[in-house]
Amino acid sequence: MATELRRVVFVLLPGTHPGCLMPALSVLLSANRMAEELCYQIECCTLDEQSMRAADGLLLQPSPLDQCAPGFAQLWLVAEHLSASDQLPDWLASRLQQWQSEGVLIGGLEGGVAALAACGLLDGGQCAVHWRMVDEFRERFPAVEAVTQLFTRDAQVCSSSGGQASTDLLLAIVAQEQGQDLAALIAEDLVIERMRDGSERQRMPLRNRLGSSHPKLTQAVILMESNIEEPLTTDEIARHVCVSRRQLERIFKQYLNSVPSQYYLELRLNRARQMLLQTSKSIIQIGLSCGFSSGPHFSSAYRNCFGVTPREDRNQRRAQQAAEGTAKDN
Numbered sequence: 001m002a003t004e005l006r007r008v009v010f011v012l013l014p015g016t017h018p019g020c021l022m023p024a025l026s027v028l029l030s031a032n033r034m035a036e037e038l039c040y041q042i043e044c045c046t047l048d049e050q051s052m053r054a055a056d057g058l059l060l061q062p063s064p065l066d067q068c069a070p071g072f073a074q075l076w077l078v079a080e081h082l083s084a085s086d087q088l089p090d091w092l093a094s095r096l097q098q099w100q101s102e103g104v105l106i107g108g109l110e111g112g113v114a115a116l117a118a119c120g121l122l123d124g125g126q127c128a129v130h131w132r133m134v135d136e137f138r139e140r141f142p143a144v145e146a147v148t149q150l151f152t153r154d155a156q157v158c159s160s161s162g163g164q165a166s167t168d169l170l171l172a173i174v175a176q177e178q179g180q181d182l183a184a185l186i187a188e189d190l191v192i193e194r195m196r197d198g199s200e201r202q203r204m205p206l207r208n209r210l211g212s213s214h215p216k217l218t219q220a221v222i223l224m225e226s227n228i229e230e231p232l233t234t235d236e237i238a239r240h241v242c243v244s245r246r247q248l249e250r251i252f253k254q255y256l257n258s259v260p261s262q263y264y265l266e267l268r269l270n271r272a273r274q275m276l277l278q279t280s281k282s283i284i285q286i287g288l289s290c291g292f293s294s295g296p297h298f299s300s301a302y303r304n305c306f307g308v309t310p311r312e313d314r315n316q317r318r319a320q321q322a323a324e325g326t327a328k329d330n
Contacts, residue, residue, distance in 0.1 A: 011076065011077050111133065150200050
């Protein structure tokens with residue numbers, strides 16, 4: 001019995017490198033190869049008639065979405081950054097909702113989830129957002145529950161946090177549409193060790209990030225990551241993980257070449273920097289939410305770590321974004 005041919009449309013939002021397509025695209029190309037017949041017809045579009053040139057010079061000339069022939073089964077919005085959703089055409093939201101009502105599976109990959117949210121397709125629901133974008137997304141789209149799992153999927157709307165998670169999501173869709181056997185062949189073809197469930201968390205296990213499997217070290221860092229706003233003392237952490245303060249300091253020195261207090265401070269400052277560059281919260285709000293008792297204390301610690309004050313860092317980032325926006329307009 002012949003396999004039903006499904007048309008899949010990828011829409012590259014402004015400023016997106018075509019390479020962002022590859023994790024999802026590789027699954028569909030492999031599906032056609034492993035099935036030894038055409039299961040998926042793949043098309044690439046943009047929101048207008050302009051060709052796309054990436055920062056590295058790669059040129060892509062896809063067709064405009066509003067000229068795409070009807071009858072596709074899936075449509076994916078793809079972007080590297082959430083800001084790609086800032087200038088969507090007025091017709092996009094109504095068109096997406098129309099396609100959704102006609103049974104088209106609508107999805108967002110990485111920054112493309114912001115376009116779905118901006119068009120109202122995610123209101124009151126969940127979507128997977130890359131961990132480095134999640135603070136910005138939550139501030140911009142409070143009506144959507146942003147989760148830091150690999151992907152979310154229901155009958156009509158899907159979201160992927162990006163990267164390898166897009167491969168996982170497309171594999172899950174192929175398994176549903178074409179069967180688990182073909183999905184397993186694709187995973188083997190792409191040298192994927194296992195197919196991950198969407199509910200899995202994005203970030204690698206803590207022991208892998210630390211480069212150590214020492215249980216006390218892992219427990220201590222988990223405590224630190226869970227207590228950013230109201231930091232624990234080194235003595236409190238040692239007591240919680242059932243070692244002496246001196247033992248805890250030796251473990252941190254051996255495995256991380258740091259002392260617990262310095263590692264904890266850098267953890268809080270990195271969290272503060274992420275919030276500073278992604279959200280519009282005031283500097284004092286960010287400092288307090290990351291465990292600093294006053295603005296001057298936060299500013300001094302930040303400058304010692306990053307070489308600039310929080311205000312300077314934010315202003316430099318905004319100036320850089322403005323310059324990039326001007327360059328794109330030209």
